[in-house]
Amino acid sequence: MPLQLHAHPFSSYCQKVLVALYENQTPFEMRLLEGESAMRELAALWPMKRFPVLVDGDRTIFEASCIIEYLDIHHPGATKLVPVDRDLALEVRMLDRFFDNYISTPQQKFIFDRLRPEAARDAHGVAEAGRMLDTAYAWLDQRMQGREWAAGDRFSLADCGAAPFLFYADWTHPIDAGFENVHAYRQRLLARPSFARAVDEARPYRNYFPGGAPDRD
Numbered sequence: 001m002p003l004q005l006h007a008h009p010f011s012s013y014c015q016k017v018l019v020a021l022y023e024n025q026t027p028f029e030m031r032l033l034e035g036e037s038a039m040r041e042l043a044a045l046w047p048m049k050r051f052p053v054l055v056d057g058d059r060t061i062f063e064a065s066c067i068i069e070y071l072d073i074h075h076p077g078a079t080k081l082v083p084v085d086r087d088l089a090l091e092v093r094m095l096d097r098f099f100d101n102y103i104s105t106p107q108q109k110f111i112f113d114r115l116r117p118e119a120a121r122d123a124h125g126v127a128e129a130g131r132m133l134d135t136a137y138a139w140l141d142q143r144m145q146g147r148e149w150a151a152g153d154r155f156s157l158a159d160c161g162a163a164p165f166l167f168y169a170d171w172t173h174p175i176d177a178g179f180e181n182v183h184a185y186r187q188r189l190l191a192r193p194s195f196a197r198a199v200d201e202a203r204p205y206r207n208y209f210p211g212g213a214p215d216r217d
């Protein structure tokens, strides 16, 4: 039975896993999360109803980082996404947490707020999220000075998440033009064939972006 990925092409966390699958040309079946029956199937697998979820035979794996770790162990390919060296792997995981907690989480705060009824909006929380993103962009700009990829000198798990999270973060709360290293890194990620493919596959859904997607990228 092929790997099954319950996912949506426009979702950043799904793109994180799609990048890993495309890096290694790993065959899989996409279980597109559109419509009620697809969502019911997801809820039966994972009651939290967060996606992506990977099914491999009788195993169900959730959380994008864990799915990529699982692929790296059980369906490896030419791109080693988690280094064998434990200390380097720690650095990769640390950067993966950075992109998840300090880029994606505050970016999603903006998006969820736009989806709330006007009266339930949280201006204070959104302002805090904006400050967190600005601090994260500044830290990342220094981090990326002289670097090609986020951790070590190879493309890794950390870059799989960085690609969609920086992509959408710049749409949501633009990265200051002065952070040239972050912009250059975002462009490098956009040029990576695995992520370029994920971005292209998500194009038909750009009207889903709350507040409207910018006409670029």
Ligand SMILES: N[C@@H](CCC(=O)N[C@@H](CS)C(=O)NCC(=O)O)C(=O)O
Pocket (backbone or CB within 6 Å): 011, 012, 013, 014, 049, 050, 051, 052, 062, 063, 064, 065
């Ligand atoms: N911690 C999860 C987060 C996944 C996540 O938030 N996915 C979004 C789509 S990008 C989702 O499930 N949204 C549906 C919802 O919030 O109900 C992971 O790393 O996989």
